[in-house]
Amino acid sequence: MIFAIRPIKLLKALSQSLELTVNKTSQHHWRTAMIAYRIAEYIGMNERTQQALVYAALLHDIGAASDWEERRKLQSFEISNEMHHHAWSGYVLLKNSPQLGFLADYIRHHHDFWDGSSPNGKAGTEIPLISRIIALADRIEVLLQDDVYILDQRRDILTAVRKGSGTVFEPELVGVISEISCQESFWLDLMNANYYTGFFEMFDWGRFRYSIDDMLDIAEVFATIIDRTSQFTAAHSRKVSCLSAFLAQVKGYSEEEIKLMRIAGLMHDLGKLAIPNEILEKNSQLTEQEYAIIKQHTYYTYRLLEQIDGFQMVAEWAAYHHETIDGTGYPFRIGGAGLSLGSRMVAVADVFAALAEDRPYRKPMEFAQLVKVMQSMAECGKIDGSLVKDLFSHKEEIYALLAGIQSKVAV
Ligand SMILES: [Fe+2]
Ligand SMILES: [Fe+2]
Ligand SMILES: [Fe+2]
Structure with a gap:
């Protein structure tokens, strides 16, 4: 492609x-x-x-x-x-x-x-x-x-x-x-x-032919910047990228689609660059306004990625990760019918990665607790239950994947 x-x-x-x-x-x-x-x-x-x-x-x-x-x-x-x-x-x-x-x-x-x-x-x-x-x-x-x-x-x-x-x-x-x-x-x-x-x-400077690997390379650069906005997210985008690609593989996506999913994962929090570090790093309760500011990030992810030729689908996969099946997510409040499987995968990958990570206001969640939280989110119509099952039935593999990323970032 x-x-x-x-x-x-x-x-x-x-x-x-x-x-x-x-x-x-x-x-x-x-x-x-x-x-x-x-x-x-x-x-x-x-x-x-x-x-x-x-x-x-x-x-x-x-x-x-x-x-x-x-x-x-x-x-x-x-x-x-x-x-x-x-x-x-x-x-x-x-x-x-x-x-x-x-x-x-x-x-x-x-x-x-x-x-x-x-x-x-x-x-x-x-x-x-x-x-x-x-x-x-x-x-x-x-x-x-x-x-x-x-x-x-x-x-x-x-x-x-x-x-x-x-x-x-x-x-x-x-x-x-x-x-x-x-x-x-x-x-x-x-x-x-x-x-x-x-x-x-x-300017009529023409078009350039970018392969998926070329775009992956660019996405890697931006994932690095995004993840540096907070010490707590040092590898977050790469983890989401990896987990999203894993889910795509489980669902039988083609090699190219899996790579596109990687790109979507790497770029999913691009709009986070709009959030001051002091809000991202705050270890006490966020004010209502601070939370609203945080929530803006997916809006920007979408508005930036949609500008790139041929990136409509990647923009949706990446930017809809806080949309929910029941339509109460943000920022577009799309709801189940409008959420493609790709967008749902990034959403599930994001929740998993975030819960398993350290945050300024809590410790990483243990697996048993994580299963409980994600299952109840699926039951309440927040995330896709079949994808949650896919993740949990491959526990060893996904933890090994995450550990691999963590060690690379730590180097
Ligand atoms: Fe400068
Ligand atoms: Fe996010
Ligand atoms: Fe400058």
Whole structure:
């Protein structure tokens, strides 16, 4: 099975997962990519390099996605040395990925100072051009204030950027920004959400043939970020992935479907990136509002995955894991008739994995207790009873699978 996917749509959707916050999505990556693209256009960069630039800009802060403290720090203009940490973690995350690895080095250097004073030690043109452009575009984006008239902002933004010329930023690129910024449209575009949400789709950069293994590779990267949002979920997505695939195998799914199920499991909590770590790690009772915030995560999982070409089914499998047979689940309240077996599998896998894991407010559940809880959930119309039976009748195998994952994560 091959997915004919427009990489720009894929990257744009993945990039959006880095922008999730409690109440809305921010646009840091999109707008950084847009500014970077304007610079690339101005200097006559060839189309291939432009693509790599835009893709790298769309994911540049991926290394900070799991850590809200770090995400908050990045919103201030000054770059301190400790902020280079996320550039390095982004690099480590991506470097071994066959699909996204080509972006790793650009991301590693996206806060390198032109004068060579940052920890990487590279200076001037030793720093990849793509990284130099992102460095500048990123800081301009951070200076944008949504509540101040945009054309009143440009003088201060340019002053701030010029101050860093020759130390933080490449002087020639600062010159380019000075030139571009004469166009009112450059600034107006940055404030026009209607325009920039469709901006990247205007590029005719074609479709790329991704195999299921390619998509699995990308899903692995994102599972790592998702699971790092809390020490309690260090291997959760991989466990759900593995258990979902196991259930699919028991039900006689084809090899390809089993792999798709793996992807759905890896991505099922993608929307969790919208939940601050302090809520995920809270060890006392959640307030009503905190619980509502947690519940948003499957909504975002769906809205992100559905944007990827050919991913409709995977989006449903992944995002319906808190929907219930009796229709009282969330966020769509779909109910039994609308819940495919695939979605039910991820739901059962998720409940099992979660109950068997440590949580800030309770210890891992013993098998006997777990059976009781899941059976009663099935009886109450929350999860699929036949899948629960499938799991319990393979107790040894599933515990061995989970132990295998745990030991890999512990390494
Ligand atoms: Fe950054
Ligand atoms: Fe950034
Ligand atoms: Fe979930």
